[in-house]
Structure formats: structure tokens, C-alpha cells
Amino acid sequence: MKRFLMALALLIPAAAIAAGYSGPLDKADIDLKDKASLQSGAQIFMNYCLGCHSMEYQRYQRTFEDLDIPLDLGEEFLQFTGDGVGSHKFSAIDEEASADWFGLTPPDLTMVARVRGADWLYTYFRSFYVDESRPFGVNNEVFENVGMPHVLQELQGVPRKTWERRMVDGEMKEVYVGIKSDGTGSMSEEEFDQAMLDLTNFLVYTGEPMILERQRMGMFVIGFLLVLLILSIMLKKEYWRDVK
Structure with missing residues (x-):
């Protein structure tokens, strides 16, 4: 504990x-x-x-x-x-x-x-993505200033932030298009x-x-409660049928 x-x-x-x-x-x-x-x-x-x-x-x-x-x-x-x-x-x-x-x-x-x-x-x-200012030479868009190296670089290759020149509102601008690997992975x-x-x-x-087993058991429990609800309603009607 x-x-x-x-x-x-x-x-x-x-x-x-x-x-x-x-x-x-x-x-x-x-x-x-x-x-x-x-x-x-x-x-x-x-x-x-x-x-x-x-x-x-x-x-x-x-x-x-x-x-x-x-x-x-x-x-x-x-x-x-x-x-x-x-x-x-x-x-x-x-x-x-x-x-x-x-x-x-x-x-x-x-x-x-x-x-x-x-x-x-x-x-x-x-x-x-590559960030030379960081101790391990990488950063992360989701977790800024991440404190770990990119251990999966061997699989992915070297990832870098990428910009492209695109027409925006009638003008050519540098637009960020995401992180791209250099293909060496x-x-x-x-x-x-x-x-x-x-x-x-x-x-x-x-x-x-146990998540799948929990979900499966949950469906059985809900089904049981629904059947119990129906039986309870029927029993209630039977007891109160002669009550005016």
C-alpha cells in the first residue's frame, strides 16, 4: 500500500x-x-x-x-x-x-x-519533436518540457515540427502542418x-x-435488475388489484 x-x-x-x-x-x-x-x-x-x-x-x-x-x-x-x-x-x-x-x-x-x-x-x-534547447534534445507538444528522451525514435525516425508555405487570406504564409519524421526509423x-x-x-x-469481465458482468446485473423490476411491478399490481 x-x-x-x-x-x-x-x-x-x-x-x-x-x-x-x-x-x-x-x-x-x-x-x-x-x-x-x-x-x-x-x-x-x-x-x-x-x-x-x-x-x-x-x-x-x-x-x-x-x-x-x-x-x-x-x-x-x-x-x-x-x-x-x-x-x-x-x-x-x-x-x-x-x-x-x-x-x-x-x-x-x-x-x-x-x-x-x-x-x-x-x-x-x-x-x-526535436528541440535542441532541452537536455535530451527533444520536447513534446502534449507534455511541454518533457523530462525524458524519445526512446521510440528508433522506430519513428527523427521527428521535427514542419511548416509549409500556403495561401491564407490571399497571402502566402508559413503554416504549421504538424510533426513529420525524417523517414530514418x-x-x-x-x-x-x-x-x-x-x-x-x-x-x-x-x-x-478485469475491464471486459466487469463490463460483461455489468450487463448481466442490469438484465437481472430489469427482470426484477418487471416482476416487482407485476407483484404490486397483483396485491393492489382488489384495492379500490
């Missing part, structure tokens, strides 16, 4: 900073029933995020079983920390060292999707967007692994 409260304490200031962003967010059309997407998101997280960010409130075994990943394959290819599939997902980085490097220990991401929302995460992952723009959608999908699942 103490660690859980500490993790929330780390997330709350970041959420407050993120709340300052008032721009549009891209819609994350996630599908928690898509096991292939969830498996892809898990792979991206384990390879690119777990080095700094922990997910210590979920066990490897739970993830592998929920996502239909054989335990032996998951342990061999997706588990880089912990003593076995039953262990929690702790980051590989030393907390004191990370605090020195980044100014703050990278927060646990178990509940990040519930704190920020899927649309925010999906937009954030695709909003890094291992993925195309469409592939990278899909990969970030998969990562977002995985983080949403992690925030509430």
Missing part, C-alpha cells in the same frame, strides 16, 4: 502538468479484445519502456495468461527483470541513479492510462501510428485487467 501511494504521488504532479494542454487529442480506437494488438503493445513496452518505468502492480504471469502468451515464450522473450513469471514488473534502472539523470524517478505506469486517458497517451507517444508513419495504438491498448488493459 505504501508503494502504491508513492506511485500515485508521482503520477499526480505529472497529471497536473498535462492538464495544462488544451489542444486537440487524437482518438485512440483501442480494442481490448484484440489479442494481437495487446501482444504487440506488451512487446513494445517490455523492450522500450520497462528499462526506466516499472509496472510493479502487475505480475508477468497475469499478463502472459491474459494475452494468450505461452509462459515459457513470455519468460524468454518478454521478461527482462524479476526472478520468474510470478514476479512483478520492476524497472531495470536504479531509482537513485534515475533521479540524478532525469531529475525525478520515472513514475510507475501501471495506472497511467486511468490517470491520463487513452487519447492523451496515444497523442503523447506521437508528439515528440524502422517503421513507416502508418506502422508507427499502429504501434503506438497497440502500446496504448496495452496500457489501458494494464490499468484495469
Whole structure:
């Protein structure tokens, strides 16, 4: 419980900073029933995020079983920390060292999707851009003055803010058209967007692994209450039928 409260304490200031962003967010059309997407998101997280960010409130075994990943394959290819599939997902980085490097220990991401929302995460992952004034040479449109490097640059390529000359109100002006990659990444723009959608999908699942079961049970409960309501109305009419 103490660690859980500490993790929330780390997330709350970041959420407050993120709340300052008032721009549009891209819609994350996630599908928690898509096991292939969830498996892809898990792979991206384990390879690119777990080095700094922990997910210590979920066990490897739970993830592998929920996502239909054989335990032996998951342990061999997706588990880089912990003593076995039953262990929690702790980051590989030393907390004191990370605090020195980044100014703050990278927060646990178990509940990040519930704190920020899927649309925010999906937009954030695709909003890094080159900014030489920052310590790691990058910034983020959604999270201004972000304190982490662009760890997914290997996949995306080098992203830069882009302007084009366009006719506006009868005059040629430089118009901002968004962030564009230089094409040096291992993925195309469409592939990278899909990969970030998969990562977002995985983080949403992690925030509430029982969400589909909860929704399914909720439908049964609502159905039961509706049937009970009908029976109650019929019973009431039967009791009061002879009452004038």
C-alpha cells in the first residue's frame, strides 16, 4: 500500500502538468479484445519502456495468461527483470541513479492510462519533436518540457515540427502542418501510428485487467435488475388489484 501511494504521488504532479494542454487529442480506437494488438503493445513496452518505468502492480504471469502468451515464450522473450513469471514488473534502472539523470524517478505506469486517458497517451507517444534547447534534445507538444528522451525514435525516425508555405487570406504564409519524421526509423508513419495504438491498448488493459469481465458482468446485473423490476411491478399490481 505504501508503494502504491508513492506511485500515485508521482503520477499526480505529472497529471497536473498535462492538464495544462488544451489542444486537440487524437482518438485512440483501442480494442481490448484484440489479442494481437495487446501482444504487440506488451512487446513494445517490455523492450522500450520497462528499462526506466516499472509496472510493479502487475505480475508477468497475469499478463502472459491474459494475452494468450505461452509462459515459457513470455519468460524468454518478454521478461527482462524479476526472478520468474510470478514476479512483478520492476524497472531495470536504479531509482537513485534515475533521479540524478532525469531529475525525478520515472513514475510507475501501471495506472497511467486511468490517470491520463487513452487519447492523451496515444497523442503523447506521437508528439515528440526535436528541440535542441532541452537536455535530451527533444520536447513534446502534449507534455511541454518533457523530462525524458524519445526512446521510440528508433522506430519513428527523427521527428521535427514542419511548416509549409500556403495561401491564407490571399497571402502566402508559413503554416504549421504538424510533426513529420525524417523517414530514418524502422517503421513507416502508418506502422508507427499502429504501434503506438497497440502500446496504448496495452496500457489501458494494464490499468484495469478485469475491464471486459466487469463490463460483461455489468450487463448481466442490469438484465437481472430489469427482470426484477418487471416482476416487482407485476407483484404490486397483483396485491393492489382488489384495492379500490
